[in-house]
Amino acid sequence: MCNAHNHSRYCDCGFGGWRPGTAYYDNVEVRPLAEAFSGETFESYLNPNACCPVCGAHVYFFRSRFNGRVFFDTIGPPWDKHPCTDNGGPIYAPRPSEKCKAEKPAWKTNGWEPVFNVRVSESDDGWRINCNLTKAIELHVLEPSDPINKKGPIFVRQRSKLKGFYDITYLSHYSAQLPVTALSVEGCLMHLNIKVLKGAAKRNKSSLASLGRYILYHLGDFDWAESYLKKALFAGDESVLLDLLIIALQKAIKR
Structure with missing residues (x-):
């Protein structure tokens, strides 16, 4: 089973291996994603094992459905962008990293938790998320500014001393450059x-x-x-x- 880290070139998990235009190995040239795909929309994905094309550091590479691309130092709040590529210039798809950071991520220190088995749907009053925390839970996002990227990372944190209320943060459906943080509540309160x-x-x-x-x-x-x-x-x-x-x-x- 793949462990989503230090993939071999033959790994077929989706983050490893060679795919034209999305990564390079050995002497394969990196190309802008816009050149590698045709059409107006793209397959959204997160590469947790990427390498900065400038300094070589281990980074996270995310591409949105509308071809927004960004390198993050950490995934999750505060969504720190990697400084080498946070300059408004063109962003290229990365090569895989050969090293891994061992530091405790900021999101974990600040009480955020990633959600798993996520199902996102639209309701009359906003977005509804069915996911697993310590238990299966249904959350309703109250008037989010942007739709939720269903294939991007989503983190939640319970409001201090406010049972049933959660902060939720995710990457925008439209742009990987715009992390969104919104208030959400358990479905039973809606x-x-x-x-x-x-x-x-x-x-x-x-x-x-x-x-x-x-x-x-x-x-x-x-x-x-x-x-x-x-x-x-x-x-x-x-x-x-x-x-x-x-x-x-x-x-x-x-x-």
Whole structure:
């Protein structure tokens, strides 16, 4: 099984081996991708084992469906572009790298996680992503600026102390040069108005109260509801005291 690193020229995994116009080995000349393919759209792919054509460093090469091309030092937030090629000049397809970085990636240090088994679909209220984190989960992206590149890397990070809310970052469907970061929520919360969800993410007291009540009376999750109702109370909304009392009574009955 291929390990997606240090491929031989005979590797057929999609990142190794020789394909005209997409990589070179030995004395095969590197050509711009635009010369290597005909037509208006291209097959989007990520090469995690590329080599900078200028300095020879190990880099990640990504091409979007619309032929946007970019070298990254690391994949995932903060999406650091490789400085040798981040100058507006033409970008060529890379040769494979013979060395690998061992540093802990910035995205991992900052709490981001890559998602796997991703299925992206469009819904009436934005983009829906079915993926695996610690469990299978459905996320809805709230008004993203660009469509999601389904074949590019996608990372998510749960909002601190806001269960059900996630930041999501991905490469634009239109341009590899434009990483997008957006707010997303678990699918079970999408019956709420998007304005309420965005308000809760900004810790607006009335939005927090509405979210807490929805979780309490529609989803029946006392602990989850209590966390948001308490946030609303601490923000100054005393109307949630009755809801918190109901939760306390229900917990007492269950003991």
